[in-house]
Amino acid sequence: MGTQKLEPGEPVIKFALLDDVLNLARANSLWPMTFGLACCAIEMMAAGASRFDLDRFGAGVFRPSPRQSDLMIVAGTISKKMGPAIQMLWDQMPNPKWCIAMGNCAISGGPFEYDGQYAIIPGADLIVPVDIYVPGCPPRPEGLIQGFLALEDKITKGESRNLLRRFRRHGESGS
Amino acid sequence: MGDLVGSEWFRLVIGLVIVLAFSQLNALFLVWLERKVAGHIQLRIGPKEVGPFGILQTIVDGIKLVGKELITPLSADRKLFVIAPVLVFMPVLVGFLVLPFGPDLIIRDMNLGVLLIFAFSAFTVLAILAGGWAANNKYALLGAIRSVAQNVAYEIPLLLAALSVVLMVQSMNFGQIVQAQGKIWFIFLQPVAGLIYLICATAETNRAPFDIPEAESELVAGFHTEYSGMRFGLFFLAEYTNMFIVSAVATSLFFGGWHGPFGFALGLPGVVWFLLKTYILIFVIMWVRWTFPRLRFDQLMNFAWKVMIQLALANLIATAAVLKFV
Numbered sequence: 001m002g003t004q005k006l007e008p009g010e011p012v013i014k015f016a017l018l019d020d021v022l023n024l025a026r027a028n029s030l031w032p033m034t035f036g037l038a039c040c041a042i043e044m045m046a047a048g049a050s051r052f053d054l055d056r057f058g059a060g061v062f063r064p065s066p067r068q069s070d071l072m073i074v075a076g077t078i079s080k081k082m083g084p085a086i087q088m089l090w091d092q093m094p095n096p097k098w099c100i101a102m103g104n105c106a107i108s109g110g111p112f113e114y115d116g117q118y119a120i121i122p123g124a125d126l127i128v129p130v131d132i133y134v135p136g137c138p139p140r141p142e143g144l145i146q147g148f149l150a151l152e153d154k155i156t157k158g159e160s161r162n163l164l165r166r167f168r169r170h171g172e173s174g175s
Numbered sequence: 176m177g178d179l180v181g182s183e184w185f186r187l188v189i190g191l192v193i194v195l196a197f198s199q200l201n202a203l204f205l206v207w208l209e210r211k212v213a214g215h216i217q218l219r220i221g222p223k224e225v226g227p228f229g230i231l232q233t234i235v236d237g238i239k240l241v242g243k244e245l246i247t248p249l250s251a252d253r254k255l256f257v258i259a260p261v262l263v264f265m266p267v268l269v270g271f272l273v274l275p276f277g278p279d280l281i282i283r284d285m286n287l288g289v290l291l292i293f294a295f296s297a298f299t300v301l302a303i304l305a306g307g308w309a310a311n312n313k314y315a316l317l318g319a320i321r322s323v324a325q326n327v328a329y330e331i332p333l334l335l336a337a338l339s340v341v342l343m344v345q346s347m348n349f350g351q352i353v354q355a356q357g358k359i360w361f362i363f364l365q366p367v368a369g370l371i372y373l374i375c376a377t378a379e380t381n382r383a384p385f386d387i388p389e390a391e392s393e394l395v396a397g398f399h400t401e402y403s404g405m406r407f408g409l410f411f412l413a414e415y416t417n418m419f420i421v422s423a424v425a426t427s428l429f430f431g432g433w434h435g436p437f438g439f440a441l442g443l444p445g446v447v448w449f450l451l452k453t454y455i456l457i458f459v460i461m462w463v464r465w466t467f468p469r470l471r472f473d474q475l476m477n478f479a480w481k482v483m484i485q486l487a488l489a490n491l492i493a494t495a496a497v498l499k500f501v
Contacts, residue, residue: 025238050218065396067403094244
């Protein structure tokens, strides 16, 4: 007996099968917000365009309104002035929602972080909860797609449980 | 028992169930088709990983939308905000009541079928205005205003174009209009009206190049900026069902309804011809959307008031003159 210990972020009430089905749907239909901050956004656009085509994974529906998106890609340097706007956009998104920090600036400030700097917020995780970090300066579109796949794995708890997606990564065993 | 099966109410209930199921399936298919068409036009593949050819993608999107949080903004008009997505979907369903899918496949073959379908499609605008107004968001309101201005402008040439067909058949009954096209479709007799109808129908359904009510570069997402989850899904569903209705009306007014080309049915039943032609028209609308850039608002209004209405009016008068004197 006794109360079960909950992991941080673990829901108190669980609907076993329904949760699995919903997570499967959420993982395969990640609609990102049309939202870019700096040069990483160019790579994000490239990832959505013809050569890389995020829409293959159902993630190509870039919604202009935060109310309709599931995923925020912080793509670029977060200046101090932009910080509150990003926070507000994050708050406007409906739950459940996820965040990808794309590029070194969004992870830790990148080349703009040095002693005495006054202009940027070094890291998206200082203002919004980040799920996946995609390093690079900027990361190539393949890197962002890798980030998407990692986020899908996180949502479905392992690639082997993502029954809907036909594509499997080789050499990487799902947990 | 036989009394019940033959009764009007029974027909209506069965019809409603079929129509609801059909409109959902149709929207699921069309969203998938739109993404596939968009992909291939942009040299991409489109949805591919979820199910064969990505066919399950829209089902997955739907399940996800149901599972999303429904946000009602604090400053919104709650009642209107909740009811608008339902309102936008209802008039679309009414359209199915009079559509002639086949010689015997009309739920209600009304004398004023054409009038009913256009009257109810005009009602959609009210729901869009209600949604944009209730959200209490400047972008939503601007989108709604644009939508209303555009729909009022394009309704007139749309009706005038349909009226020239009605003049030729001397009936507003869809069954009789389609019957009159057994040998030769009205698109060959009324090419101008047909073209005007297709252009106005694209504008009526708020699709590119006339999608300024939801122009992303100016208005975030237009009238449904504040809608999340399945409420947004209903707007989406209504848009695609509306597209089907508009194409189906074009099929029965100008493209011969359930008849094959030039009286050759090629052994196919009427429903197959009707759906085939409707989906080809829908494909054309999608093709146009992903090919042309968005118009500016003043260009759009000028085009409606200075070109389309005059052209449609001239066409109507010419039709009337030909019918009277030839």
